[in-house]
Amino acid sequence: MSSKKVIELFYDVVSPYSWLGFEIMCRYRTVWNVELKLRPAFLGGVMQGSDNRPPGMVPNKMVYMSNDLQRLSKYFEVPLSPPSNPAEAMFIKGSLSAMRFVTAVQKREKDGDKQVEQVSRELWRRIWNQDKDITEPASLSEAAKKAGLSDDEIKAAMESYNTKEIKDKLKSTTQDALDYGSFGFPMIVCHIDGKPEMYFGSDRFELMAHRLGEKWLGPVPHKAAAKL
Amino acid sequence: MSSKKVIELFYDVVSPYSWFGFELMCRYRTVWNVEVKLRPALLGGVMQGSGIRSPGMVPDKSVYMTHDLQRFSNHFEVPLSFPSDPTETIYKKGSLSAMRFVTAVQKREKDGDKQVEQVSRELWRRIWSQDKDITEPASLSEAAKKAAQRWMHLLDYKSIGLPMMVCHIDGKPEMYFGSDRFELMAHSLDGDIILKTQASPVFTDDDVTLCYQHQSGKHKQTSFFKNRALIDSNSSSGSDRVIKMTLKNVTREDEGFYRCASDSCRVQRVRPDR
Numbered sequence: 001m002s003s004k005k006v007i008e009l010f011y012d013v014v015s016p017y018s019w020l021g022f023e024i025m026c027r028y029r030t031v032w033n034v035e036l037k038l039r040p041a042f043l044g045g046v047m048q049g050s051d052n053r054p055p056g057m058v059p060n061k062m063v064y065m066s067n068d069l070q071r072l073s074k075y076f077e078v079p080l081s082p083p084s085n086p087a088e089a090m091f092i093k094g095s096l097s098a099m100r101f102v103t104a105v106q107k108r109e110k111d112g113d114k115q116v117e118q119v120s121r122e123l124w125r126r127i128w129n130q131d132k133d134i135t136e137p138a139s140l141s142e143a144a145k146k147a148g149l150s151d152d153e154i155k156a157a158m159e160s161y162n163t164k165e166i167k168d169k170l171k172s173t174t175q176d177a178l179d180y181g182s183f184g185f186p187m188i189v190c191h192i193d194g195k196p197e198m199y200f201g202s203d204r205f206e207l208m209a210h211r212l213g214e215k216w217l218g219p220v221p222h223k224a225a226a227k228l
Numbered sequence: 229m230s231s232k233k234v235i236e237l238f239y240d241v242v243s244p245y246s247w248f249g250f251e252l253m254c255r256y257r258t259v260w261n262v263e264v265k266l267r268p269a270l271l272g273g274v275m276q277g278s279g280i281r282s283p284g285m286v287p288d289k290s291v292y293m294t295h296d297l298q299r300f301s302n303h304f305e306v307p308l309s310f311p312s313d314p315t316e317t318i319y320k321k322g323s324l325s326a327m328r329f330v331t332a333v334q335k336r337e338k339d340g341d342k343q344v345e346q347v348s349r350e351l352w353r354r355i356w357s358q359d360k361d362i363t364e365p366a367s368l369s370e371a372a373k374k375a376a377q378r379w380m381h382l383l384d385y386k387s388i389g390l391p392m393m394v395c396h397i398d399g400k401p402e403m404y405f406g407s408d409r410f411e412l413m414a415h416s417l418d419g420d421i422i423l424k425t426q427a428s429p430v431f432t433d434d435d436v437t438l439c440y441q442h443q444s445g446k447h448k449q450t451s452f453f454k455n456r457a458l459i460d461s462n463s464s465s466g467s468d469r470v471i472k473m474t475l476k477n478v479t480r481e482d483e484g485f486y487r488c489a490s491d492s493c494r495v496q497r498v499r500p501d502r
Contacts (some may be wrong), residue, residue: 005330034239039463049285050287050288050289051288052286052288052289058278058279058280058388059278060278060279060280060386060387060388061278061280061388063386064386064403067402067403068409071402071412071416075412075415138403142342156372178288181288181291181292182288183286183288197295197299198292200292201408203406203408203409204296204408205413207299207300209244210303220452
């Protein structure tokens with residue numbers, strides 16, 4: 001079997017489309033011959049750095065996205081439910097602390113990325129399913145607890161997420177996304193024959209599969225492949 | 229078999245992604261049980277009316293789109309090629325006269341939409357394949373009025389750009405923006421039946437089982453088609469949720485488009501294994 005192709009997934013938990021892309025990639029990492037690298041980054045920084053505006057700032061886009069996300073949520077089987085005040089959650093409160101926290105968890109995790117995957121998922125659940133806060137320290141430690149981190153691990157993450165080291169790490173990952181040409185999230189970078197190919201959004205999987213030489217089995221691959 | 233669902237396709241030939249959506253919908257109009265209505269419109273008007281900036285105005289988006297369009301061109305088998313001066317072509321020369329022309333053709337066409345389909349395609353070929361001009365002397369009056377009416381109607385749908393497909397499902401319009409929602413659209417158009425085939429590749433002499441699963445219990449008859457010809461039909465009761473059909477010792481001749489239909493649901497499509 002040829003060596004695994006590396007796929008980098010840049011995401012921010014403030015972004016609902018990122019959650020869709022994240023869940024798809026987590027399902028497919030055991031189906032395709034790929035190595036998935038999670039790259040928690042800061043969407044606000046990417047928007048600013050690329051001189052782009054969030055789509056939700058355009059009224060018609062906000063309306064469209066609300067319907068689009070609802071149907072995708074059902075089709076992708078990801079329990080997306082918009083917060084009661086999306087503009088406040090996304091543009092005012094934001095996700096800077098949350099993404100620093102995820103970065104801190106990732107920095108400490110020595111073996112694999114199960115914890116960073118679980119913590120990211122719990123944060124998405126809070127903002128994009130349960131309409132809960134993701135900015136306060138108590139919110140972050142609760143998400144980490146639900147993700148299965150030990151008290152010591154949670155303490156270590158809480159103590160480090162506001163340090164210069166972690167802030168710089170988040171900045172540098174965000175800059176990597178910008179260097180790849182990102183203007184939004186999710187941004188998936190597939191390394192094929194030594195060259196990076198970028199895919200923006202959660203609607204390029206069939207094309208991505210084709211380019212990777214893999215098969216797209218729909219958003220829930222384990223159901224498609226089940227014996228009838 | 230239930231009646232066809234209507235899909236309105238709003239497009240402008242200045243938009244390359246519209247070309248992809250257009251070609252895919254033209255291919256699928258004979259595969260899905262749908263009625264496609266072509267709605268030539270004006271992208272500039274939609275942008276202005278909805279307060280949206282063209283994606284090409286964001287430098288990183290512009291770079292990304294160049295690669296994205298090239299890959300889709302190969303994958304969708306649509307011969308897209310960038311004009312030598314995209315900025316001049318898209319933003320300065322534009323497509324107002326061209327879309328008025330398409331609208332005029334559509335107005336005159338009495339039977340079906342073959343002409344408007346062909347004219348649209350030829351205009352796309354000129355701008356997005358052959359790097360030729362599409363600004364022509366416009367016969368303004370009625371065509372201009374219709375074009376204005378059409379893009380105003382599109383704004384009623386709260387369009388955010390083109391292509392925009394409006395699927396009329398159970399009396400309600402559902403909008404799909406872009407050329408990357410076909411899988412979701414197919415899922416929304418499919419109602420009752422889920423079709424499954426094996427996920428792994430198929431080899432000669434294999435047995436292949438096609439399985440259809442009714443989601444509701446309202447069917448009495450389930451039929452299988454290969455390339456539009458009926459090949460199998462079973463009476464099925466409302467309590468049968470899963471009905472199988474096995475093709476034994478398949479050969480090359482078994483390749484094709486397989487679909488199934490029940491008396492409670494329209495034709496579904498089976499994706500053939502590669």
